[in-house]
Amino acid sequence: MKFYNWMVRKHLRTKAPVGELARAMQLDRQFPKDGDRASIRKYLEDTGAGSKCLDAFEKAWRKYERETGGTETGVRGKEKGRHLPKVRVTGI
Numbered sequence: 001m002k003f004y005n006w007m008v009r010k011h012l013r014t015k016a017p018v019g020e021l022a023r024a025m026q027l028d029r030q031f032p033k034d035g036d037r038a039s040i041r042k043y044l045e046d047t048g049a050g051s052k053c054l055d056a057f058e059k060a061w062r063k064y065e066r067e068t069g070g071t072e073t074g075v076r077g078k079e080k081g082r083h084l085p086k087v088r089v090t091g092i
Contacts, residue, residue: 003040004033006064017056024053037061 004025011022025031032043044057064070 001068002034003037003061003064004031004035006068007060011060017052018060021053021056021060 007018007022008026011018012026013019014022032039035043040061041054041057044054049057
């Protein structure tokens with residue numbers, strides 16, 4: 001799941017600064033919806049985001065990574081170097 005989608009789904013109604021960020025992201029037609037952390041951070045800085053907004057973004061990004069593994073699909077596993085355990089089949 002993309003960060004943009006995660007923010008809008010999870011924080012749109014939140015009253016904390018992360019909710020303000022989610023609402024601003026939704027209203028901004030130029031927001032990089034497919035952006036990675038660096039490109040979104042740069043966009044926020046280039047558009048004059050204040051320190052509270054940048055702090056909210058960084059906290060939200062860390063939570064996003066914890067919850068989704070930082071992957072677009074939200075699936076954890078091979079992307080992070082973790083593999084399913086090998087199954088030993090015997091008695092066939």
